[in-house]
Amino acid sequence: MSFRLRIFLLVLVVAGTAISATAWLTLSLTSREVIRAEQAREQHQAEVIAEIRRFGVRNGRWPGVDRVVADQAVATRLHIRVVADDGEVLADSDTIEGRTAGPVQLLPQAVDPIPHLDQRIRELAARRAKWVPGADPSAELARANGKPLSEKAAGPRPALPRDLFGVIPAAGAFTEPAAQAFHQVVRYRTALATVRCAADSGLGEPALALDTSPYLSEQQRAAAPGCLRAATSKVLADExxxxxxxxxxxxxxxxxxxxxxxxGARFVSAASSTTAVPVEVYFGARQGTGLDGLQQPALIGAAALLVVAALGTAWIARRVSRPVRLLTGASLQLATGRLDVRVPAGGQDELARLSASFNAMAEALQRSEERQRRLIADVAHEMRTPLSNLRGYLEGLADGVIEPSPELFASLHEETLLQRRILDDLQVLALAEAGDLAYSPVPLDLAELAETAATAHRAVAAAAGVDLVVDAPERVRIEADPDRTRQVLGNLLSNAIRYTDAGGRVELRVTRDAHAAILTVRDTGVGMTAEEVARAFDRFWRADPARQRATGGSGLGLTIARRIVADQGGTLEAASTPGLGTTFTVRFPATPADAAATLSGVFSRRARREMNGR
Incomplete structure (x- = not known):
């Protein structure tokens, strides 16, 4: 079982246990909270409704009702929501307390914030009522709410006194209950206008002191006499x-x-134009429960979950930390230069693969270090022999042992140029491997480039008795650096001519397919074995050890050529048969237009073959 799968299964067990425990706790606490909320609602619903209605009656509007809702929610531990008749939420206790609003019951309680008709007036109206045999009170009340109970009006509108909050006159029109009810409605509207004026003037709160007539306390009337007069005048002028x-x-x-x-019903209708709009009150369970809701089984389950999580975490920490510690120690040793350090890589899980990757990296670093050392040794070897020759000749000339001659100086000069060429090749190779070799790619014709390179080497080929031919029947467009590409062609042609005996042949061919431009240099020289082909691109390696530098080159040309081709997106490969010759194949990415033309040509030739077959 892989390490990832073991961690997944352990996390799955812990998560499943946690989810099950959480679900059980949630269901248990939720059911208990629902029962508690229902009991609290039945116990406190009337009280909450009365408080909200009292606020609406005394204020005549709903701004500020959130304070009442918050106080009632704390006192009753209920979730309370007040919604206007247009659906706007005026107050929500959960939102007020900074929590996400929880669910509420679907059936609300309606609150109509209209003051009641004074009980004294209702009793007076009841004494004036007369029982009619066979009358249905419900039907009569429905008729009264729909149309007049007599064809003639009850009389002219009674004249209101200037002091609306004084003693009601005991004579005249005010002996009738309708006139007294009219006086109460006017009082209520005037009282609301008075407290709002006083609040705007900073003389008090915008709420009535009483929710029954006369609505204004003596202190409120005394605190803002100007507002009282202005409100009375305004209401009495509203005909x-x-x-x-x-x-x-x-x-x-x-x-x-x-x-x-x-x-009573008509009083409500008359006062509704002054009061706040009706609202609906919803009740629900208050969100959030404390730890006191946890019972003993819940505590046991939580403790067991913590134990399982602790054990699993400890096992994972131990399982992960040991290979991590080994890797940390090995990396520190690797940083100090111990390239032979390795870590155990047993198993098939991810940590084992990480250890194997570390070992592979250390192996690659060790091989790189060894290659670097070999390169230094090769460079020292390549430079030691010619420098020793130069030193011997110069010492002989200085001691008079060797006679100076033009031929000797020419030989020494040629040896110096060869060392300079080796140094130049090393510099180019270093730049290429570091990615600092500059390229200037331009569109060019590979066939034309091959013809130019062949022309430059024909004289050398003719002197060696080698036949150099070019097969480039059509133009092949590529994007490449012309100077660097000529350097690659020059190296391949020089090697082919150098390793082909007199009477042999070197063929330079340019073709293309749907994806690449192909350049091949084929010779009929001595050829190479498979082992030699594998080492053909190594630094300072020569296929024929018997050849000297004057005829065998520096041993860096193919390495540089392969790097130049790779940097331009191409490939350079070699194939050879001992005694029959060697073929070097260079592939460059074809330009889009050239690739499209090649595909079009392939399809055209295929269509012609099909037509001829018919």
């Missing part, structure tokens, strides 16, 4: 509203069996 209120109340005929109930 359309006064007429509307009296028309509502005068629909109830005195002496009717349902006179008191009709007057």
């Amino acid at each position: 359309p509203w006064l007429e509307m209120a009296w028309t509502e109340l005068s629909q109830c005929r005195a002496g009717h069996p349902v006179y008191a109930d009709c007057l």
